[in-house]
Amino acid sequence: MERLDDNSLFFQEMADVKPLKASQKTQSDVFTVQLLPTLGQLAKQAALNEHELLAMLPIVPFEFPTVSPDVVVSEKHDGMQDEVYKRLRQGKYDIKTILDVHEYSLPQARSSLVNCIFAAIARGERNILVIHGKGYHSKPYPGLMKSAVCHWLSVIDQVAAYHSTTREQGGTGALFVLLKKSSQQRIENSELNRKGGGFR
Numbered sequence: 463m464e465r466l467d468d469n470s471l472f473f474q475e476m477a478d479v480k481p482l483k484a485s486q487k488t489q490s491d492v493f494t495v496q497l498l499p500t501l502g503q504l505a506k507q508a509a510l511n512e513h514e515l516l517a518m519l520p521i522v523p524f525e526f527p528t529v530s531p532d533v534v535v536s537e538k539h540d541g542m543q544d545e546v547y548k549r550l551r552q553g554k555y556d557i558k559t560i561l562d563v564h565e566y567s568l569p570q571a572r573s574s575l576v577n578c579i580f581a582a583i584a585r586g587e588r589n590i591l592v593i594h595g596k597g598y599h600s601k602p603y604p605g606l607m608k609s610a611v612c613h614w615l616s617v618i619d620q621v622a623a624y625h626s627t628t629r630e631q632g633g634t635g636a637l638f639v640l641l642k643k644s645s646q647q648r649i650e651n652s653e654l655n656r657k658g659g660g661f662r
Contacts, residue, residue, distance in 0.1 A: 623639075
């Protein structure tokens with residue numbers, strides 16, 4: 463019995479195949495279609511980002527620096543304008559979102575904080591207030607929740623700065639948090655600056 467090599471088998475199988483006429487070719491030969499992500503895909507990506515972020519935020523009490531209940535805390539990213547930071551620590555920015563985690567467990571507080579930050583950014587908000595409490599009697603050491611929240615905020619990339627609130631807003635038991643601009647806000651600001659450039 464004659465044995466056919468791979469090339470012979472291929473040509474034998476393709477013997478009845480005829481090339482398409484030009485009019486029969488699909489539009490994919492002519493047009494390149496750009497597929498945009500669906501809302502479902504965006505939601506899945508956001509959930510993935512949140513999951514990865516949670517993994518970076520420790521909830522074991524001795525895996526983050528301890529912070530005294532009465533100490534004023536602050537942090538800001540390099541490049542922030544002094545006037546912006548001054549307005550933040552003085553509580554001059556409008557705040558629509560307040561998150562109170564002082565009675566939560568560390569896992570609950572971590573999830574709530576991450577959800578709050580992503581939700582605020584999605585709404586176009588850049589300022590939130592987080593109440594962590596002072597925790598004089600927390601275990602295994604005083605200031606546990608405050609210590610955790612301060613560490614988490616210093617790790618979360620979407621946070622531009624934070625500072626203990628004014629006495630009227632909770633003093634050292636709460637934080638003013640400034641979020642970074644979303645991609646859409648950066649685009650809009652860039653467009654406004656570009657349009658305004660001709661009037662200077």
